[in-house]
Amino acid sequence: MLPGHLLSKILKNKLQKFTFFYPGNINQKTGGYIYENNILKFSKKNKFPINFIELSSNYPEPNIRDLKNLNKLTNNIKPDNVLIFDGLVLEGLDPSANIFDRFKIIALIHHPLYLEFKGKKSQEFLKKAIKIYKKIDYFIVTSHSTKKLISKKFKIKSRKISIVEPGIEKFKKYKKHNSSKIKLLTCGSIIERKKYDYLIQEIKNITDIQLHIIGDASRESKYSNKIKKLINHNKLQNKIILHGKIAQSKLEKLYSNCDYYISASEYEGFGMALANATISNLPIISFKTSTIEKTIGKAGVLYFDNHNKDTLKDLINNNCFNNNKYKILKKNIKNKKYLTNNQSAKLFIKVINNA
Secondary structure: OOOHHHHHHHHHHOOOOEEEEEEOOOOOOOHHHHHHHHHHHHHHHOOOOEEEEEEOOOOOOOOHHHHHHHHHHHHOOOOOOEEEEEHHHHOOOOOOOOHHHHOEEEEEEOOOHHHHOOHHHHHHHHHHHHHHHOOOOEEEEOOHHHHHHHHHHOOOOHHHEEEOOOEOOOOOOOOOOOOOOEEEEEEOOOOHHHOHHHHHHHHOOOOOEEEEEEOOOOOOHHHHHHHHHHHHHOOOOOOEEEEEOOOHHHHHHHHHHOOEEEEOOOOOOOOHHHHHHHHOOOOEEEEOOHHHHHHHOOOOEEEEOOOOOOHHHHHHHHHOOOHHHHHHHHHHOOOOOOEOHHHHHHHHHHHHHHO
């Protein structure tokens, strides 16, 4: 997409300095962190001037100490720097903070945070985002759906929003071990939007099935504790495996050894883990959204469109234990084309330079 000589030309013609703020450990194997870590590695390798700064994992609900630390960091940054904020950090800030007046700011929004929650908390994040988004100079999003949402919901001009899809590359393939159980895999932080409670309730009484969950449990501790209690109370420790943060090699082995990728998530900014399943030739069970349908298509996918009791349970029982149906799903998976990691990172750099 952007050959090396063209990227070099961009850097020579328009060299700016950038500071990128993100929350928590960037080496986590969930979509947003993989996306940002790819940019970090590419920029370092190509000596592009982005200074990445890790902030507290408390965001988007920082404490006073976290905010004081950010203020101290920005006081030491020259005003000609462009600040890039991950959405989790951005929407944890006070809309009246003077940081919005002191710097040019680019926001990387995987999805607006009001979609993460329900009720009063959702409304609070929505009101805050309406105020903050007005002060942002430029937005980068990961899908057409998110661009459309931000443009309409927050009345942001379309020309101020660019789409930079994630890079999706094939995982190393490992030998699959035979198992008497149907193994399901899902990846993503243990947060309410992912609907892990619904997923567990639906499979807890299905025999010969095992669910592997990969994701950080620190973002929403109350919800994470709810999930752990649900597992312990129902004595599901051998059926529901919480892996937490894992190495790339273990992630690849799980993709190789599971039978289906499953997602009950209500909203995804792009759906990187599902895209990885597609190019790993892994059949998918997913809650149906327009974004996910665009990312992975329809072939090789079992969709469900509600979170009612027994909806997912029946879908699994009627399909996943039939070997012929499994073979047909696997055969029908299409070779979708995604950006490579390098193409995604180069496009991101091009966009922030021209923002």
